[in-house]
Amino acid sequence: MKANWFSGLGLGLAAAATAVILGAAPAKAKTDLLVYTAVEADELKKFKTAFEKDYPDVNIKWVRDSTGIITSKLLAEKDNPQADIVWGVAATSLLLLSDHNYFQGYAPKGLEKLTKKYYDTANNPPLWVGQRAWIASVCFNTVEGEKHKLPVPKTWADLTKPVYKGHVIMPNPNSSGTGFLDVSSWIQLQGEDKAWKYMDALHENIARYTHSGSKPCKLAAKGEIPIGISFAYRGAKSKNAGAPLEVIAPDEGVGWDLESFGIVRNTKKLKAARALADWSVSKTAQEIYNEEYAVVAMPGVAKPVKNFPPGIEDKMIKNDFKWAAANRIRVLDEWRKRYDGKSEPKK
Amino acid sequence: MSEAAARAAAVIKPKVGSEDWIMRAVLVGIALYLTVSIVLPLYAILSKSFKNADGVFVGLANYAKFFSTPALFWSIENSLTVTLICCVIVVTLAFIYAYALTRTCMPLKSLFKGVALLPILMPSLLPAISLVYLFGNQGVIKDWLFGHEIYGPIGIVMGECFYVFPHVLTIMLIAMANSDARLYEASDALGASKIKTFFTVTLPGVRYGVVSAFFVCFTLVITDFGVPKVVGGKYNVLATDIYKQVVGRQDFEMGAVVSMILLLPAVFAFAADRIVQRRQVALLSARAVPFQPRKNPAVDMGMLAFCGAIGLVLVSVLAMACFASFAKFWPYDLTLSLKHYNFDLMDGGSWSAYHNSIELAAWTAVIGTAMVFTGAYLVEKSKGFHSGRAAMQLLCMVPMAVPGLVLGLAYVFFFNAPNNPLNVLYHTMPILVICTVTHFYTVAHLTAVTALKQLDAEFESVSRSLKVPFYKTFFRITVPVCMPAILDISMYLFVNAMTTVSAVVFLYSPDTALASIAILNMDDAGDVAPAAAMGMMIVATAAGVRLMHAGLTRGILARTQAWRTR
Numbered sequence: 001m002k003a004n005w006f007s008g009l010g011l012g013l014a015a016a017a018t019a020v021i022l023g024a025a026p027a028k029a030k031t032d033l034l035v036y037t038a039v040e041a042d043e044l045k046k047f048k049t050a051f052e053k054d055y056p057d058v059n060i061k062w063v064r065d066s067t068g069i070i071t072s073k074l075l076a077e078k079d080n081p082q083a084d085i086v087w088g089v090a091a092t093s094l095l096l097l098s099d100h101n102y103f104q105g106y107a108p109k110g111l112e113k114l115t116k117k118y119y120d121t122a123n124n125p126p127l128w129v130g131q132r133a134w135i136a137s138v139c140f141n142t143v144e145g146e147k148h149k150l151p152v153p154k155t156w157a158d159l160t161k162p163v164y165k166g167h168v169i170m171p172n173p174n175s176s177g178t179g180f181l182d183v184s185s186w187i188q189l190q191g192e193d194k195a196w197k198y199m200d201a202l203h204e205n206i207a208r209y210t211h212s213g214s215k216p217c218k219l220a221a222k223g224e225i226p227i228g229i230s231f232a233y234r235g236a237k238s239k240n241a242g243a244p245l246e247v248i249a250p251d252e253g254v255g256w257d258l259e260s261f262g263i264v265r266n267t268k269k270l271k272a273a274r275a276l277a278d279w280s281v282s283k284t285a286q287e288i289y290n291e292e293y294a295v296v297a298m299p300g301v302a303k304p305v306k307n308f309p310p311g312i313e314d315k316m317i318k319n320d321f322k323w324a325a326a327n328r329i330r331v332l333d334e335w336r337k338r339y340d341g342k343s344e345p346k347k
Numbered sequence: 348m349s350e351a352a353a354r355a356a357a358v359i360k361p362k363v364g365s366e367d368w369i370m371r372a373v374l375v376g377i378a379l380y381l382t383v384s385i386v387l388p389l390y391a392i393l394s395k396s397f398k399n400a401d402g403v404f405v406g407l408a409n410y411a412k413f414f415s416t417p418a419l420f421w422s423i424e425n426s427l428t429v430t431l432i433c434c435v436i437v438v439t440l441a442f443i444y445a446y447a448l449t450r451t452c453m454p455l456k457s458l459f460k461g462v463a464l465l466p467i468l469m470p471s472l473l474p475a476i477s478l479v480y481l482f483g484n485q486g487v488i489k490d491w492l493f494g495h496e497i498y499g500p501i502g503i504v505m506g507e508c509f510y511v512f513p514h515v516l517t518i519m520l521i522a523m524a525n526s527d528a529r530l531y532e533a534s535d536a537l538g539a540s541k542i543k544t545f546f547t548v549t550l551p552g553v554r555y556g557v558v559s560a561f562f563v564c565f566t567l568v569i570t571d572f573g574v575p576k577v578v579g580g581k582y583n584v585l586a587t588d589i590y591k592q593v594v595g596r597q598d599f600e601m602g603a604v605v606s607m608i609l610l611l612p613a614v615f616a617f618a619a620d621r622i623v624q625r626r627q628v629a630l631l632s633a634r635a636v637p638f639q640p641r642k643n644p645a646v647d648m649g650m651l652a653f654c655g656a657i658g659l660v661l662v663s664v665l666a667m668a669c670f671a672s673f674a675k676f677w678p679y680d681l682t683l684s685l686k687h688y689n690f691d692l693m694d695g696g697s698w699s700a701y702h703n704s705i706e707l708a709a710w711t712a713v714i715g716t717a718m719v720f721t722g723a724y725l726v727e728k729s730k731g732f733h734s735g736r737a738a739m740q741l742l743c744m745v746p747m748a749v750p751g752l753v754l755g756l757a758y759v760f761f762f763n764a765p766n767n768p769l770n771v772l773y774h775t776m777p778i779l780v781i782c783t784v785t786h787f788y789t790v791a792h793l794t795a796v797t798a799l800k801q802l803d804a805e806f807e808s809v810s811r812s813l814k815v816p817f818y819k820t821f822f823r824i825t826v827p828v829c830m831p832a833i834l835d836i837s838m839y840l841f842v843n844a845m846t847t848v849s850a851v852v853f854l855y856s857p858d859t860a861l862a863s864i865a866i867l868n869m870d871d872a873g874d875v876a877p878a879a880a881m882g883m884m885i886v887a888t889a890a891g892v893r894l895m896h897a898g899l900t901r902g903i904l905a906r907t908q909a910w911r912t913r
Contacts, residue, residue: 214872
C-alpha cells in the first residue's frame with residue numbers, strides 16, 4: 001500500500017480505510033461485557049483488574065447502583081435485557097428476576113467446591129450462584145454517643161428506646177438492598193405483625209431514611225448521626241479508616257443476603273459471561289471476596305476480617321430467600337405506605 | 348376577499364428569490380429540530396401519563412392514584428410552601444442589593460456584582476452540601492439554627508435562596524437600570540420626602556421587574572432538584588418525587604404524572620412573566636434621562652453593610668464546600684489532603700465523569716451557539732414568511748417553561764421508544780448535547796434577539812441592493828458586530844451544561860456519566876466530601892471559562908467594537 005497514496009486520492013482513501021479496519025481488528029477482539037452490579041464502588045476496580053488479568057480478552061463495563069435501583073432497572077428492562085451478566089447483586093433480587101425468566105442456567109467450573117446453601121440447588125444447572133454474604137450491622141459512633149450520653153445498643157429492640165430519638169438512621173428499603181434485608185430479617189425473626197409494630201416504634205427514632213445502604217454507616221462515621229443501620233463491611237471499612245466506630249451485630253440475629261451472579265438469557269457475549277462466572281467461583285476470586293467480607297461461598301477460604309463484629313456468623317439468621325423474593329414487592333409497598341413521605345404534619 | 352382583491356394582493360407581494368428559499372429552509376430546519384427535541388417529547392410524556400406500564404390507555408387512572416396516595420400529593424403543598432417563602436426572601440434581598448448597586452454611591456460596586464454571581468458557577472447540589480457542613484449535626488455553626496434541623500424545609504429554603512439569588516438579582520438590576528431621573532427631580536421639586544419618593548417613584552418604576560423576578564424565582568425553585576435531594580430530609584417535594592418514582596421505583600407512569608403536575612405551575616409562571624415583560628417595555632419612553640445616584644453617606648454605608656453581609660454569606664458557603672473537599676476526615680481529622688479528589692474509587696465518580704462534562708459543555712456551547720444565533724438571525728432578519736417566523740419565535744419560548752426533570756424524562760419516553768428511529772441516540776453523548784442545548788435554548792435565543800434588534804435593518808437592505816448574498820452580510824457584518832452577544836451565549840451554554848443535573852439525570856449511561864451527576868451519586872452513597880470535591884472542580888472550571896470569556900470579550904470589544912465609541 002505504500003505507493004498508493006500518490007497514485008490517486010480514491011486508492012489512497014481505500015488503502016487508508018483498509019489500514020484502519022485491519023488496525024482495529026485486534027483491538028475489537030476484546031469483548032465488552034456489560035455487568036450490572038451492586039458491589040460497593042470502591043471494590044469494583046480491584047475485581048476488574050484481577051479478572052482481566054486472568055482473562056485479558058474481556059473488558060468489564062460496570063453499571064453500578066444500589067441493590068434496589070439495579071433490581072428495578074433490570075425489571076424495567078425485562079423485555080429486552082441490556083446486561084450480559086448480573087453480578088454481585090442480592091440473591092433475593094436474582095430469585096425475583098428468575099421468575100421473569102431472566103437467566104440461563106450455567107454450572108461454573110468448580111461449582112461443587114461451594115457450600116450448597118450458597119447457590120441455586122432448585123435448578124440444574126443453577127440459575128444463580130452466590131459469591132459472599134453481606135450482613136446487617138449497626139454502626140455506633142462512640143465519640144458522639146458519649147456526647148449525647150447514649151448507651152451502646154446491644155439488640156435491635158434497644159434501638160426503639162426513647163433515648164435514641166432522632167439519633168438513628170437507616171436505608172430506605174425501596175432503594176437499598178441492605179434496607180430490605182433488615183426489614184426482611186425483622187419479619188422472619190418475629191413474624192409480620194410484631195415486626196411492623198417494631199418498625200413503627202423504630203420509626204419514631206429514625207432521623208431519616210437514606211437512599212443507599214452504606215450511607216448510614218458513613219454518616220455515623222462522620223458523627224452526623226450517631227447510629228447507622230448498615231452492614232458489617234462498611235462499618236469495618238470506616239473503622240479501619242480511623243472513624244470512632246463500634247460495629248455491632250445485634251443479639252436477636254442479623255439479616256444477610258448473598259451477593260450472587262446469574263447469566264442473562266439473551267446475552268450475545270456468552271463466552272465472556274461464562275468466563276466471569278468461572279472466575280467468580282475460583283479460589284482466587286473467593287480470596288479477594290474475603291479481603292473485605294468475612295463470609296464467602298467457598299468453605300475453608302475465609303480468614304477473619306479486621307473489625308468485623310466478633311461472632312457475627314453465628315448471629316446470621318436462617319434466611320428464607322424464597323420467602324423474601326416472593327414477598328419483596330408487597331413488603332416494600334407496605335413499608336412505603338407506613339413510613340415514606342414522613343412529611344405529613346404531625347398531629 | 349374578492350378575486351380582484353386577491354389578485355391585487357398577489358401582485359404587490361415581493362418576489363421570493365432563491366436566497367429567501369435558502370433562509371426559509373434553514374429556518375424550517377431549526378424549527379424541525381425544536382419540534383423533535385421538545386414538542387414531540389412533551390407529547391410523549393403527556394400520553395405516558397395516561398397509560399399503564401404495559402402501554403394501555405387508562406385515562407385518568409394514574410392521576411387518581413396520585414391523588415389517593417398521601418405521600419405523593421402532600422408534596423404539592425410542600426413544594427408550594429418552600430417556593431413561596433423562598434421567593435419572598437430572595438426578591439426582597441435582591442431588591443435591596445440591586446438598589447445598592449444602581450441607586451447609591453456605595454463603594455466596591457463591581458466587587459459585589461461579581462460576588463453575587465458566584466452561585467451561577469455551581470450545581471445546586473453544592474450549596475446544599477455546604478449547608479450540611481455548616482448546619483448539619485456536625486456543622487460548624489449548627490447552633491445558629493437554635494436546635495432546628497437543617498434537613499427539611501429550613502435547609503431547602505436556605506439552599507434555594509443561595510442558588511436563585513444571582514438569577515433574581517440580574518432581573519432586578521435590569522429593572523432598576525431603566526429609571527427616569529426626571530421623575531426624581533420632579534418629586535424632589537415638589538417637596539416629597541425620600542420615603543415618599545421611594546413609594547411613589549422607585550417602586551412603581553420597578554414593579555414589573557419585581558413581578559417578573561418573583562415568577563422566575565418561583566419557576567427556578569419549584570423545579571430545582573439538587574437542593575431538596577441533599578437537604579430535603581423527610582420533606583418530600585415534587586422535584587424529588589419524580590426522581591424517586593423513576594430512579595427509585597422505576598415507576599415511569601407515576602413519574603410522568605408528577606411531571607405533568609410540576610409542569611403546570613412552571614407554565615403558569617412563565618406565561619405570567621411574558622405578559623408582565625411586555626408591559627415593562629411599553630413603560631420606557633425615549634426621552635428618559637438616566638438616573639445618576641448622588642452621595643448620601645448614611646445610605647451608602649448602610650448599603651455597604653447590607654451587601655457586605657450578603658456577600659459574606661455567599662462566599663462562606665463556597666468556602667465551606669472548598670474546605671470540606673480538602674479536609675481528610677470531617678470532623679475528626681481536619682488536616683488537608685487531596686484524597687477526596689481521587690474520584691476513581693468513588694461511586695459514580697471517576698475523572699472520566701469530569702472529562703465527559705467538559706466534552707458535553709464544549710459541544711453544547713459550539714453547536715448551541717451556532718444554532719441559536721442562526722435561528723434568531725433568521726427570525727429577526729429574513730423577509731416575508733411571517734407565519735413561519737412567528738411559529739419559530741413561539742417554539743423558541745417553549746423550553747423555558749419546561750422543567751429540566753420533565754424534559755429529561757420526556758426524552759426517555761420519546762427517544763427510547765422501540766419504534767422511534769432516533770432511538771440509536773439513546774445513552775449517547777449526542778442525546779445529552781441535544782437535551783442540554785434545548786433545555787437552555789430560550790435564554791440564549793432572547794440574548795441573540797436583543798443583540799440583533801440593535802442592528803439596523805438597513806444593513807440587510809443595503810447588501811441586498813448591492814447584490815451581496817445574505818450569508819456574506821451575515822458572516823462579515825452581523826456576526827462580528829454581535830460577537831459580544833455570541834460570546835455571552837456560548838459562555839451561558841457552557842456553564843449551564845457543566846452545572847445542570849435535572850435534565851441529564853435520566854439520560855446518562857455508564858460511558859457518559861457527568862460530573863454534576865457524580866456529585867449526586869457520591870452524596871447518595873454517603874461520600875459527601877468527594878461530592879464537594881467534584882463540585883469544586885465544576886466551580887473552578889466554570890470560573891476559568893468565565894474569566895476567559897471576560898478576557899476575550901475585552902479583547903474583541905477593543906478590536907472590533909471601536910466604532911461604538913467616538
